[in-house]
Amino acid sequence: MQISDVYIYGNKYRLKTDMDSETVASIANFVDKKMREMQDSMNVLTTSKIAVMAAFDIAAEYLILKKDIDKSIDKISEIENKIDSILKG
Template identity: 40%
Template structure:
C-alpha cells in the first residue's frame, strides 16, 4: 500500500499543500518545477495577465507538448488521436448494431 505524504509546494509565489504517494514525491516536485517555470515564462512574456489566465495558458502549452511528444521515434500523441478516432468509429458502428435487436 502506498503511503500518502503531504507536501508544501510553491507555484508563482503561492503556497499549495498537495497530497501524493511517497514514491511519487520526486516526480511531483519535477511537475511543480515544470509548471512554475512555464507560468513564469508566460508571465515574463508580458502578453498574458492574471494568475488564472497564466495557469490556463501553461496547462494548454503543456498539453500541446504532451500531444506532440515522441518517445523512441513514436509519436504518442498521434497514436492516441488515431486510437480515439478508431474508438469513435467503433462506438458509432456498435450503436447502429444495438438498434437491430
Template identity: 35%
Template sequence: MGEDQIKRRTTVTINSQSYVISGKVDVGHIHEVANFVDQKMKEMRKISPYLDKTQLAVLTAVNISDEYLRLKKQLEQERQKKDGEK
C-alpha cells in the same frame, strides 16, 4: 498498508503561491512536477506579461497539454513503426 500506499504531503511553490499537495508518489516527484509547472508559467509570463493569474494558469495548462499530446502521439507512432518492423 504498504509503503507505496501512504499519502505524502508536501508544500510546493508555483507562481509565487504555496500549495500543499498530497499523493501516493515520492515527494521528490511532486516537487519535480511543481517545478516544471512553475518554470512553464514563468516562460508564459515572459511571452505575455499582462495575463492575470487565471489566464496565465489556463494558457500554461494548454501549452503543457499540447506538449504532452504531441509527445504521446509521437510515442504511439514510434511504437506502431517498431511493431510493423517485426
C-alpha cells in the same frame, strides 16, 4: 499517501499524493517555469490566464509527444511482425 508542500508561481500548495517528494517538487518546478515563461512572453495580467496558457502549452507538448510515441509503437509492431514472418519462413 504523503503530503508535499510546493510553491508554484509564488503560491503554496499542499498536495496529497503517492509520488515521492522529489517527483512532486520536479513537477511543481516545471509548472512554475511554464507559468513564468507565459508571463514573460505574453501581456497577460491575471494569474488565472497565465495558468490556463501554461496548461495549454503543457497539454500541447504532451499530446505531440504522445502522438510521437504512438507512431513509434506502431513502427515497432510493424518491425516485430516482419521479424516474425521472416523467422517463420
